[in-house]
Every structure is written in C-alpha cells, then in structure tokens.
Amino acid sequence: xxxxxxxxxxxxxxxxxxxxxxxxxxxxxxxxxxxxxxxxxxxxxxxxxxxxxxxxxxxxxxxxxxxxxxxxxxxxxxxxxxxxxxxxxxxxxxxxxxxxxxxxxxxxxxxxxxxxxxxxxxxxxxxxxxxxxxxxxxxxxxxxxxxxxxxxxxxxxxxxxxxxxxxxxxxxxxxxxxxxxxxxxxxxxxxxxxxxxxxxxxxxxxxxxxxxxxxxxxxxxxxxxxxxxxxxxxxxxxxxxxxxxxxxxxxxxxxxxxxxxxxxxxxxxxxxxxxxxxxxxxxxxxxxxxxxxxxxxxxxxxxxxxxxxxxxxxxxxxxxxxxxxxxxxxxxxxxxxxxxxxxxxxxxxxxxxxxxxxxxxxxxxxxxxxxxxxxxxxxxxxxxxxxxxxxxxxxxxxxxxxxxxxxxxxxxxxxxxxxxxxxxxxxxxxxxxxxxxxxxxxxxxxxxxxxxxxxxxxxxxxxxxxxxxxxxxxxxxxxxxxxxxxxxxxxxxxxxxxxxxxxxxxxxxxxxxxxxxxxxxxxxxxxxx
Amino acid sequence: xxxxxxxxxxxxxxxxxxxxxxxxxxxxxxxxxxxxxxxxxxxxxxxxxxxxxxxxxxxxxxxxxxxxxxxxxxxxxxxxxxxxxxxxxxxxxxxxxxxxxxxxxxxxxxxxxxxxxxxxxxxxxxxxxxxxxxxxxxxxxxxxxxxxxxxxxxxxxxxxxxxxxxxxxxxxxxxxxxxxxxxxxxxxxxxxxxxxxxxxxxxxxxxxxxxxxxxxxxxxxxxxxxxxxxxxxxxxxxxxxxxxxxxxxxxxxxxxxxxxxxxxxxxxxxxxxxxxxxxxxxxxxxxxxxxxxxxxxxxxxxxxxxxxxxxxxxxxxxxxxxxxxxxxxxxxxxxxxxxxxxxxxxxxxxxxxxxxxxxxxxxxxxxxxxxxxxxxxxxxxxxxxxxxxxxxxxxxxxxxxxxxxxxxxxxxxxxxxxxxxxxxxxxxxxxxxxxxxxxxxxxxxxx
Numbered sequence: 008x009x010x011x012x013x014x015x016x017x018x019x020x021x022x023x024x025x026x027x028x029x030x031x032x033x034x035x036x037x038x039x040x041x042x043x044x045x046x047x048x049x050x051x052x053x054x055x056x057x058x059x060x061x062x063x064x065x066x067x068x069x070x071x072x073x074x075x076x077x078x079x080x081x082x083x084x085x086x087x088x089x090x091x092x093x094x095x096x097x098x099x100x101x102x103x104x105x106x107x108x109x110x111x112x113x114x115x116x117x118x119x120x121x122x123x124x125x126x127x128x129x130x131x132x133x134x135x136x137x138x139x140x141x142x143x144x145x146x147x148x149x150x151x152x153x154x155x156x157x158x159x160x161x162x163x164x165x166x167x168x169x170x171x172x173x174x175x176x177x178x179x180x181x182x183x184x185x186x187x188x189x190x191x192x193x194x195x196x197x198x199x200x201x202x203x204x205x206x207x208x209x210x211x212x213x214x215x216x217x218x219x220x221x222x223x224x225x226x227x228x229x230x231x232x233x234x235x236x237x238x239x240x241x242x243x244x245x246x247x248x249x250x251x252x253x254x255x256x257x258x259x260x261x262x263x264x265x266x267x268x269x270x271x272x273x274x275x276x277x278x279x280x281x282x283x284x285x286x287x288x289x290x291x292x293x294x295x296x297x298x299x300x301x302x303x304x305x306x307x308x309x310x311x312x313x314x315x316x317x318x319x320x321x322x323x324x325x326x327x328x329x330x331x332x333x334x335x336x337x338x339x340x341x342x343x344x345x346x347x348x349x350x351x352x353x354x355x356x357x358x359x360x361x362x363x364x365x366x367x368x369x370x371x372x373x374x375x376x377x378x379x380x381x382x383x384x385x386x387x388x389x390x391x392x393x394x395x396x397x398x399x400x401x402x403x404x405x406x407x408x409x410x411x412x413x414x415x416x417x418x419x420x421x422x423x424x425x426x427x428x429x430x431x432x433x434x435x436x437x438x439x440x441x442x443x444x445x446x447x448x449x450x451x452x453x454x455x456x457x458x459x460x461x462x463x464x465x466x467x468x469x470x471x472x473x474x475x476x477x478x479x480x481x482x483x484x485x486x487x488x489x490x491x492x493x494x495x496x497x498x499x500x501x502x503x504x505x506x507x508x509x510x511x512x513x514x515x516x517x518x519x520x521x522x523x524x525x526x527x528x529x530x531x532x533x534x535x536x
Numbered sequence: 537x538x539x540x541x542x543x544x545x546x547x548x549x550x551x552x553x554x555x556x557x558x559x560x561x562x563x564x565x566x567x568x569x570x571x572x573x574x575x576x577x578x579x580x581x582x583x584x585x586x587x588x589x590x591x592x593x594x595x596x597x598x599x600x601x602x603x604x605x606x607x608x609x610x611x612x613x614x615x616x617x618x619x620x621x622x623x624x625x626x627x628x629x630x631x632x633x634x635x636x637x638x639x640x641x642x643x644x645x646x647x648x649x650x651x652x653x654x655x656x657x658x659x660x661x662x663x664x665x666x667x668x669x670x671x672x673x674x675x676x677x678x679x680x681x682x683x684x685x686x687x688x689x690x691x692x693x694x695x696x697x698x699x700x701x702x703x704x705x706x707x708x709x710x711x712x713x714x715x716x717x718x719x720x721x722x723x724x725x726x727x728x729x730x731x732x733x734x735x736x737x738x739x740x741x742x743x744x745x746x747x748x749x750x751x752x753x754x755x756x757x758x759x760x761x762x763x764x765x766x767x768x769x770x771x772x773x774x775x776x777x778x779x780x781x782x783x784x785x786x787x788x789x790x791x792x793x794x795x796x797x798x799x800x801x802x803x804x805x806x807x808x809x810x811x812x813x814x815x816x817x818x819x820x821x822x823x824x825x826x827x828x829x830x831x832x833x834x835x836x837x838x839x840x841x842x843x844x845x846x847x848x849x850x851x852x853x854x855x856x857x858x859x860x861x862x863x864x865x866x867x868x869x870x871x872x873x874x875x876x877x878x879x880x881x882x883x884x885x886x887x888x889x890x891x892x893x894x895x896x897x898x899x900x901x902x903x904x905x906x907x908x909x910x911x912x913x914x915x916x917x918x919x920x921x922x923x924x925x926x927x928x929x930x931x932x933x934x935x936x937x938x939x940x941x942x943x944x945x946x947x948x949x950x951x952x953x954x955x956x957x958x959x960x961x962x963x964x965x966x967x968x969x970x971x972x973x974x975x976x977x978x979x980x981x982x983x
Contacts, residue, residue, distance in 0.1 A: 427810065
C-alpha cells in the first residue's frame, strides 16, 4: 500500500474525539464542528540498507567535495563532530544513526591510516551528555575505542584554550568556534535532521560555537525576523548562520558534511495509536489508549516521566547525503519536506496544540514551564512555511500540565530565570537587555555547564527568544490544564478545559472563530497558502 | 473599662506553649492573657502623663510572649502583671512635654517610643547608653522608680496599648504624630523606627548587595526604610536590595517599597548568588548551599534557627548578618560564622541615629505638621565627608512612613473583646494575606 500524505480533516458530527498530547499523558477532546485537524504524512519507507547508503553517500559526495577516502591520509588531523542529545526525539532505537555514520567514517579513516582522530559532541550551550547517552548515540565500540583515551570530547563553549576566533562576518558577527575542529585538516560533521531548522551551516556555526558567536543570532531581533525559523530562506537565524558558515569555509576550515533524514515513525508499536488517525483506531488501539490513560492517572509525575523517557523511537533513516555543506543541505531540506510537508489552505483564528512530554532540551529530564513555552510558541508554532497557521492577533491554545518543576542539575539557570526574570517581565526584548549578559557570564552557571550536566546560564533566554515571533504575532496564549500560577508567570492565561479556553479566546477572536488543531507529534510542516 | 492583662501563671504559660504548637497566636486563648476591668495606672511621678490609645499593634514579640515562647532572658526585665501593647498611637489626656522638648497640648495625637530608659525611670545620671542617646541599649531596665520593664507593654507600672483605660507615658517617650498621618500610619511608626535603626546599624556601604530575609512587618519596613534612606542620602545606597518573602502579597509590597527583587524565601539565596556572581558549594545548584561570596549584608527579619543559618549561608566572608527579628534560644552551626569571620549583629529598638546631613529632618524637632510635610520632601544626597547630625530614630521613621505610606500594612483591626481572633489573625498574618493586625480602641469603633 502506498504511503498516505498529510491530511487536513474537517470535523463534523461523525468525527470521533481528537487526541491531544498532555505532557506525560494524553486526552481526547471534542472539537467544534467545522474545525480542522492536520495529520502528519505517513512514514516514508526506510532505507533498506542504511550502512550501504551511508557508504554510498561518502563515496559519492555532492557539491565541491571529493569522496571521503580521497580526503583522508596518514598523518592528518581528523575531527568528527556529531549532533548531541537534543536529536532525534524521542531518542531512537539502537543503532543510532550517528553510530552507523561514524563507524563507517572511522573504517575509512582506518583504511587510510589516519590515527589522529577526535570525536566531539557538538553541544553548543547544551548540557554535556552522560556516558549512557554517548554510548547510546555512538555505540559501545566507538565509545570504548575513544572515550578512555580522552579522544571523545564534548564541545566546551567556555574553554578559552580550545576556542578560536576566526574573525567577523561583514555584518559584524564574531565567529568563535571549537579550536580542535577548526584547526583540523578535515572536519566531518554528522547530522540528524529531525526538522527543517537543523543542519546546514547551523551545524558548525552554532553547534561548535561560543556565546560570543551565538549571541549574534540567538536574540529576540533575529527570532522576530525568522518567519519561520523552520524555513531557512525566510529565517534570519539561518541567514546569520549561513554568513558565518561561508566565513568559516573561506577561513580554510574544510568541512565534510553528512546529513541524514528520518521518517515519521515516531512511537513504538505499543503506542501505535499515537500516530494513527482516530477514526482508524481499531479495538486494540482503543483498549491501549484507555488502559494507558487510566494507569497514567494514578502515577506520580516523576514515575510517568520515567516511563515516557524510556520510550525509544523506531525512527528510520530515509536519506543520507554527504559533501559540501550547502549542496548537502539543499537535498536534506527537500527530503524533510517530502516527509513532513502538509498543504494547508488559509490561516485560522485559533490554533490548538497538545504538547508532549519531550522537547530538544529535556531528554531524560523535566519539561519545565519555560520549555513548555518554547515547545509551544517556539517549535510547534513555527512548523510552517509561508504564513503561520494562526492569523496575526489570533489565539494559541496549548494543552500541558505546565508544572513549576525543574531539574536542578540540568536547568539551574532556568530556575533563576523563572523566579527572578519572569517575575519582572516577559518581554523578550526587555529580558535580553536587562538580564542576558548577567546570566551568560555568571561563573556558577559556567562552572555547572563545564563540569556537570547543566545547560549554559544563557540557555533559558534563548528558549524565551524562540517564542519571540509567536509572542509578537498572537493575541493571546492559553494553556489548558496547566498549573495556573506557572501559566500566569509565563504571561499566559490558564484554563481548566478546552471549552473554557474557547470561551476565553472568544474575547480576542469573537464568538465563531475558525479552529485548527495540529496533530503532532509525529512532526510535520504546514505549507500555509 | 477593658484591659488585656498578662499575668504570671506557669500553668497558663505551659498551656499557651502547647497551644502554639498548633500555630502561632493560638496561645492567646489558653495562656496568661485575659480581658479584665481595671482602672488606669497611676502616674509614677513628675513628667508622666496619661495617654488614651487609639490603635495598638500586635507585634512579633507580643506573639512570642502570648505563645509562651519568648526567651527567659527577658524574665528579669519585665514585671507582672502587665498590659501588652507597645506599638501605640493615642491621645494625650493632659498637657505634656515631648521627647524633643516641645510642648504638647492635651488631646495631641502621639506615638510612643516605648523603651523605658533612664529618663523614664528617674535615674540620674543616666547609664552610658542613654547618655549617648541609645535608649534601646539602656542598662538600667530593671531599676529606678518604676518596676522592671524593657518597654511600655512589658512593665507592671505603665500599662500598655491593649487597653481602653489608657496607659502612662513619660515625656521622654512622646512624639507628636505629624499632621496628615492616619492612625494606621501612626501605629506603624514604632516598627518603622525599629527598621530604620536596623538599616542604619547594619554597616551597609555604597554598592553593597543587601538581602532581607522575611517580609512580615519587620521585613517590609526594613525594605521601605532602606530604600527611602538610601534614596534621600541618609544611608549608602546598595546596588541590589533582595527580599525573600514567602507570600505573594508580601512580594508585591516589597517591590512597591523599593526591593530590587522580591521572591519566595527559598529562592533568596539563589538571587543573592546570582547578584554576587558567587559559586555555590555543599548543596545542589545553590538550594541550601553555602556561597563562595554572598551578600555584603543580610538582614534577618525572622530570627529563627533556620533563618539565621540561611543568613550565614548567604552572607559573604567578613559580611554582616543583622538580626532584627527577635530570636529565642536557637541551635545553629556557627562554624561558617567563625570560618568566614562573619559579623552577627543584633538590631533592637531605636534611640538616636547619626546620619549624613547637617540638619535633622523636619520631624526631628517638631510636633506639628511640618514633620509630615518635611517627610515628603526628599533630602538632598550629601557628598562624602559631609557633616553628620544626630537625629531621633522616630524622626527618621516619620519620613519613611510618609514616603512609603506604611499605614497600608495595617490589614485588620479588632476590638479588645475579640483578642483571641486578633492574635490568631496576627499569628497567621502572612498565610491570610495580612501584614499588621491592630486593636482598635477608638471610641465608637466596634469591630
């Protein structure tokens, strides 16, 4: 049977209730007649022979690059950088794509007699990965060969001895990146492209950069001018990264980019109902939904988190391409769109979203209120090309428990951002001006980032800036089922039910609004005409 | 004529202590406090006058006493039975001379500086502290021609504010209430004076980070006093004034009074850490950890073992912890105090303050409306090395009350007959969205 594309359903009397994610759980909501529900395209068939496809890509690069073996020789300095724990979501079943690609690259390097090889997790300002997480991403063979010898490292954006300032772009943007990577004879970057935002020049220019560099594009102005940041040609975030990437290339840093795409096979078979259309649920799906919902109701949030974070996704690779960064990324983006694109006619007054338990920054961690905002107003709101799904001045309704809970080890500066910044203002521009530098240069956050598993002190600011476009665009944000105090702290309106939320929304969009629900995850991109 | 009388009764002390374990203020109903019919106290001698209370506040020290939890240290400097109430605004029953030497006509609205120092006790020459104007530090509180009592409200001879029959006050205790002040404003003058004294004695330097722990009446008035005094050049201006407040209304008021940040009490150490760019050790992400640096000054307005320990954890080496909240017997680890050479300084009551500026504020030597008017005018900030003047703490407090409108802290008033409810309300003030609870003894006011 051929794969079905994305689908926009119009709700009528016969439409069954619609599944909404609700953090570590889900619920069924009855949407008003005439509402639209956007479903993701079904998964593209996975590559039959992923190792073979990887090898083929390395031997047949695109753009101005020789095949990888031709770039490898004895005595050279080779650095392999790879995307960190934030990708993919949920973490994929073993073997992880990074493992498959890196094993292949290492085999070729060994054949060429390369013995100065270092692996670097491209963290940017994310938290350092744990040993278990690195083993999962790279496999035991790679981990055991490199880590004990100090050859598997994680990018440290605060290590002055291992950063190099390459210069400034014409726009005055500082480029300071990982010294080992920049001074290698070849930098191989291994990417997983979960959404259209990922990859391209962003891999090196962001993933291996310092705060000094990142601040040029991770700021409210850039994010307000990225419409959306999932659509590179319309994204100031990407324009800046592209300027930097070209500067890095001109500075003589030779990059061999390897990008991969995934299908939308997001959840294991035990949760298959999560990626089905509700009217196609069979008896087993209905029973699984009922049993799971019932059992989750009595489970403390901490245990529910453990259950959900143990999910490994059956994501499978749909493409792999290698070579020169821009040529590679053009193909990658096309493949992402092929999997995730859904045509949608016209905007809506109200967009509803059920937010799941996971976002790029709480893998094996807690989804705190700032990350809830970022997932809803940053990532999901921006899953569009052309125009936002919701019209300017419209209402975004999210469903999530939004508990004021934080992982103290992973998100220490988030706690202070929540208690000491959001209590004073929620305006991204004011926050940027008044508080960013103090958090970014705070020695305690830097210490925890460098020695523990903490996100950098400035990271919660970036999450808030990620919301900047949506905050500017929307008339109101409502969170259904969220902790009321936490929701208000974010500057949003709490509602106890979807009906209450619609009632509140009517103050902004009138009594008979149009409503669209984005049925994600699985992830999709709306091409709004 | 009704009076709330506190008697010496060990069984009732014990009952109050047990009852208070169910919540602060619960001791009033079963303890040694009872409503009695009693005449006004007689005048102890020359210079004394009767005062008819209008409003009388319930203070944290009153609650400790009623709950049987105050320190035994005070046993020798109180005398029983006494009428509580030292935060008092009332009317003079006869002409009198005020603390600053001005003549006050009968019917004048006055507030009490309640400390019963050498002047009130007829001790001449006075002790060194009183001679220096530091009446709060009087060494002769158990001597002289009245019975022991550190303040009005703890002395068997003077009466106290919780009475319709009135109290007796010495000239040295009397300050006219500036015109324009409401009774609620006036009843906050005494706690504001405590706050002013605490702020000026805390050793704050320009550019310091100051943390205030607790945001009941004391914490809020300390915040208001520091913001106002710094803003008017009466004390060095800190670069950050951080207030730990458990309840939302306290956080709001602290911000309105001038806090740089007001946040939940358990977040205060984190805010201090961030503002001082300190590292943190001994806890997870600074939650209960000690800071490598810390606040230059921590003003502890709670006075519990927990708050003192928190203060020691968030003050910098060689910094100061000013203890403003009344402590009792506490068990704390003083190793950080020893190791980091922290100064732990008490801050009690008031007297005379040495402040920058050649002239005292308008309230210092006046008994008229000039005080209120003057208080609303910001004094010019004096340059370094400018002359200082000796100013009664109460005069400075008038300025703060006027500028910050501290009368809004009075959240509820009760008649004496409802004393159990009043004290319970005061004991649960924060939780119930209140700050200051007072008795309303004005004629025609029945609540």
